[in-house]
Amino acid sequence: xxxxxxxxxxxxxxxxxxxxxxxxxxxxxxxxxxxxxxxxxxxxxxxxxxxxxxxxxxxxxxxxxxxxxxxxxxxxxxxxxxxxxxxxxxxxxxxxxxxxxxxxxxxxxxxxxxxxxxxxxxxxxxxxxxxxxxxxxxxxxxxxxxxxxxxxxxxxxxxxxxxxxxxxxxxxxxxxxxxxxxxxxxxxxxxxxxxxxxxxxxxxxxxxxxxxxxxxxxxxxxxxxxxxxxxxxxxxxxxxxxxx
Amino acid sequence: xxxxxxxxxxxxxxxxxxxxxxxxxxxxxxxxxxxxxxxxxxxxxxxxxxxxxxxxxxxxxxxxxxxxxxxxxxxxxxxxxxxxxxxxxxxxxxxxxxxxxxxxxxxxxxxxxxxxxxxxxxxxxxxxxxxxxxxxxxxxxxxxxxxxxxxxxxxxxxxxxxxxxxxxxxxxxxxxxxxxxxxxxxxxxxxxxxxxxxxxxxxxxxxxxxxxxxxxxxxxxxxxxxxxxxxxxxxxxxxxxxxxxxxxxxxxxxxxxxxxxxxxxxxxxxxxxxxxxxxxxxxxxxxxxxxxxxxxxxxxxxxxxxxxxxxxxxxxxxxxxxxxxxxxxxxxxxxxxxxxxxxxxxxxxxxxxxxxxxxxxxxxxxxxxxxxxxxxxxxxxxxxxxxxxxxxxxxxxxxxxxxxx
Ligand SMILES: Nc1ncnc2c1ncn2[C@@H]1O[C@H](COP(=O)(O)OP(=O)(O)O)[C@@H](O)[C@H]1O
Ligand SMILES: [Mg+2]
Numbered sequence: 001x002x003x004x005x006x007x008x009x010x011x012x013x014x015x016x017x018x019x020x021x022x023x024x025x026x027x028x029x030x031x032x033x034x035x036x037x038x039x040x041x042x043x044x045x046x047x048x049x050x051x052x053x054x055x056x057x058x059x060x061x062x063x064x065x066x067x068x069x070x071x072x073x074x075x076x077x078x079x080x081x082x083x084x085x086x087x088x089x090x091x092x093x094x095x096x097x098x099x100x101x102x103x104x105x106x107x108x109x110x111x112x113x114x115x116x117x118x119x120x121x122x123x124x125x126x127x128x129x130x131x132x133x134x135x136x137x138x139x140x141x142x143x144x145x146x147x148x149x150x151x152x153x154x155x156x157x158x159x160x161x162x163x164x165x166x167x168x169x170x171x172x173x174x175x176x177x178x179x180x181x182x183x184x185x186x187x188x189x190x191x192x193x194x195x196x197x198x199x200x201x202x203x204x205x206x207x208x209x210x211x212x213x214x215x216x217x218x219x220x221x222x223x224x225x226x227x228x229x230x231x232x233x234x235x236x237x238x239x240x241x242x243x244x
Numbered sequence: 245x246x247x248x249x250x251x252x253x254x255x256x257x258x259x260x261x262x263x264x265x266x267x268x269x270x271x272x273x274x275x276x277x278x279x280x281x282x283x284x285x286x287x288x289x290x291x292x293x294x295x296x297x298x299x300x301x302x303x304x305x306x307x308x309x310x311x312x313x314x315x316x317x318x319x320x321x322x323x324x325x326x327x328x329x330x331x332x333x334x335x336x337x338x339x340x341x342x343x344x345x346x347x348x349x350x351x352x353x354x355x356x357x358x359x360x361x362x363x364x365x366x367x368x369x370x371x372x373x374x375x376x377x378x379x380x381x382x383x384x385x386x387x388x389x390x391x392x393x394x395x396x397x398x399x400x401x402x403x404x405x406x407x408x409x410x411x412x413x414x415x416x417x418x419x420x421x422x423x424x425x426x427x428x429x430x431x432x433x434x435x436x437x438x439x440x441x442x443x444x445x446x447x448x449x450x451x452x453x454x455x456x457x458x459x460x461x462x463x464x465x466x467x468x469x470x471x472x473x474x475x476x477x478x479x480x481x482x483x484x485x486x487x488x489x490x491x492x493x494x495x496x497x498x499x500x501x502x503x504x505x506x507x508x509x510x511x512x513x514x515x516x517x518x519x520x521x522x523x524x525x526x527x528x529x530x531x532x533x534x535x536x537x538x539x540x541x542x543x544x545x546x547x548x549x550x551x552x553x554x555x556x557x558x559x560x561x562x563x564x565x566x567x568x569x570x571x572x573x574x575x576x577x578x579x580x581x582x583x584x585x586x587x588x589x590x591x592x593x594x595x596x597x598x599x600x601x602x603x604x605x606x607x608x609x610x611x612x613x614x615x616x617x618x619x620x621x622x623x624x625x626x627x628x629x630x631x632x633x634x635x636x637x638x639x640x641x642x643x644x645x646x647x648x649x
Contacts, residue, residue, distance in 0.1 A: 052643055055562075057561075057562060057642045057643050057646070058641075058642075058643050077566075077567060078566050078567060078568075081561065081564050081565065081566040081567070082564065082566070084561075084562065084563065084564045085563065085564020085565075086564070090562050090563075092646070096555070096558075096559050096562070096646065097559075098556055098559060100254070100258065109559075109560070109563050110563040110564050112247050113560070113563060113564040113565045113566070113569055114564065157563065161563075161564070
């Protein structure tokens with residue numbers, strides 16, 4: 001299977017005046033198409049930094065990043081923007097929706113920065129809205145929705161451009177456990193049925209259980225990289241089977 | 245691009261008070277530009293109209309010295325007896341730059357036809373008066389030299405007098421009475437309209453000047469001598485020749501002042517031009533200062549706005565907005581803001597020019613190209629002053645922007 005992600009000895013050093021903080025200290029890993037990976041680790045272990053680099057929001061200080069076999073680690077700001085627009089979807093802990101902008105317009109946001117809004121695009125957006133059960137909220141504003149609903153809007157926006165890779169940095173961090181489960185079901189469904197590759201940061205084992213592979217970071221390094229024990233748990237399995 | 249426009253409009257409407265305060269400078273600037281041009285044009289057209297109605301080469305010789313003047317109307321009609329018929333004839337004969345001369349004398353009196361009466365100016369003039377004033381007849385004939393010579397009791401009526409005495413009747417060959425003396429109407433003048441000073445020039449009865457002097461006023465002096473130079477360009481020559489001739493005729497010694505004044509209408513018009521130019525300059529400086537201040541206001545607000553919306557910028561960048569998308573977004577916003585200012589400024593400018601013109605007696609001539617240029621200029625101000633904040637926003641680093649609280 002094709003490597004969606006290939007990282008080779010990626011370093012990230014933040015310089016704050018005299019002090020240099022090494023957030024990533026030589027990370028190498030591959031992610032194949034269709035994988036569902038959870039990234040775990042203590043606070044400050046570099047999870048967000050890794051996600052930002054994978055999400056092309058930031059570039060590594062050293063090392064190489066291949067996305068779908070294209071090296072993007074030396075791309076310009078503009079090229080990175082284009083990659084983010086066409087190949088990546090990002091879900092944040094704090095949703096990051098545009099307030100005073102309707103749900104529908106939030107979801108369509110990546111499309112206005114791509115090529116012209118075409119019929120297939122709008123059709124797909126409607127399909128996504130239906131899949132995520134957001135039909136009746138299209139004209140609402142984010143602050144009129146619950147946290148779980150807002151995160152679903154954010155997920156819808158992240159996949160509006162049909163990305164190859166969906167990155168979620170603690171997507172359930174601001175949600176209660178019931179809503180968290182709801183959001184995880186949505187992600188599982190996207191992974192199983194739409195074949196979207198997902199990388200997810202969490203520090204909750206319950207959440208990590210939905211993934212099939214768990215990477216644990218420590219001090220900017222990969223501590224362990226193992227298949228999820230629970231990838232065969234009835235819950236996750238059943239979810240995929242019923243929806244597929 | 246309509247999406248960008250919508251985003252910009254929404255951002256502006258979000259903060260209505262702030263936006264309106266921001267555009268104030270642009271409103272005043274654009275308004276001043278429009279008022280400036282319209283007042284300038286109005287004054288110019290007024291002067292042109294005046295020159296057309298009086299004639300570019302008309303010279304007035306008034307029997308008052310320049311030091312006494314301020315050319316009061318009273319001084320002119322009361323007349324100092326310094327100008328004579330002989331002066332008139334001498335000017336006609338000896339001043340080579342002058343081609344027509346007409347003596348004139350004027351009084352205000354009542355004219356009667358049947359049971360209608362009307363108080364008007366009775367002006368005594370010579371045959372050349374019609375040519376000098378370039379004043380065509382509607383019907384009948386004008387006063388000729390013979391009428392002057394024999395003090396004929398004939399008159400030529402202005403349209404206002406015709407309307408008030410005759411209504412719809414044809415006045416030709418009718419008799420009107422002035423101070424109980426009957427005068428035969430021999431001609432009717434065309435409509436001349438208002439003078440630049442707002443006087444109704446058609447409210448007049450013209451007669452041979454000899455007739456007015458003897459039959460109506462019982463005087464021998466003249467009021468004004470009308471003359472015309474051969475061309476507009478020779479008017480200075482004409483003024484010099486007339487001045488020299490009259491000084492000689494009036495036996496004025498070199499240290500003595502003129503006891504008359506020669507006025508050219510062109511010079512009079514140029515005072516009006518001067519005033520309007522001052523006005524234009526004043527408005528022009530107000531306009532440029534306000535446009536710059538308005539532009540800085542826009543820059544300031546855009547800087548505040550981009551800082552406030554750092555997170556929004558981060559979100560947009562995270563989903564793939566490029567530098568140029570963010571740049572365009574904020575540039576559009578600044579431009580839309582300044583265009584709204586421009587539109588309001590156009591309305592303000594129209595009101596302002598009407599106001600100034602009604603106070604100053606200028607016609608307000610609104611010039612569509614000037615309005616278009618002022619509007620375009622307001623857009624340019626938006627682009628110019630919006631560029632720096634927009635560029636600053638577009639250069640943000642997506643992660644820093646997203647992390648901004
Ligand atoms: N922008 C930054 N500037 C300086 N240091 C940073 C920055 N972002 C992260 N770091 C540091 O890098 C390390 C990893 O941070 P992060 O990736 O956010 O960890 P995690 O998401 O696992 O909690 C931390 O020590 C953090 O302080
Ligand atoms: Mg983090």
